[in-house]
Amino acid sequence: MPIDRSDYRNIPLDFPIEQIDSALAGSQSKLNLVEEDGKFYALGTSPSEVAEAHEICEDLAQQMVPYCVRKMAELHLSHEEMLEKLLEGIFQKNWVSPQQAR
Numbered sequence: 001m002p003i004d005r006s007d008y009r010n011i012p013l014d015f016p017i018e019q020i021d022s023a024l025a026g027s028q029s030k031l032n033l034v035e036e037d038g039k040f041y042a043l044g045t046s047p048s049e050v051a052e053a054h055e056i057c058e059d060l061a062q063q064m065v066p067y068c069v070r071k072m073a074e075l076h077l078s079h080e081e082m083l084e085k086l087l088e089g090i091f092q093k094n095w096v097s098p099q100q101a102r
Contacts, residue, residue, distance in 0.1 A: 008051075
């Protein structure tokens with residue numbers, strides 16, 4: 001089911017909205033939802049959760065720019081080589097999801 005992006009103001013259309021898998025104890029079936037402004041969202045997909053994830057990604061990107069520029073000069077790397085190394089490091093550290101990192 002497609003997500004209504006109108007609830008996600010100021011979030012770029014290409015920013016991934018990812019549901020967080022969860023498990024709840026007990027023998028009865030349960031659905032883990034978050035209520036926000038009278039609407040229910042799967043865990044990780046509420047507008048405030050997506051906005052927080054986007055803010056974290058933006059902050060990480062801003063911090064990585066000077067670091068990457070410095071490393072490119074020190075190691076004589078191309079943009080492509082630096083991006084490959086950066087993504088590898090981000091994936092290993094699990095700072096953001098692979099979809100968000102791209």
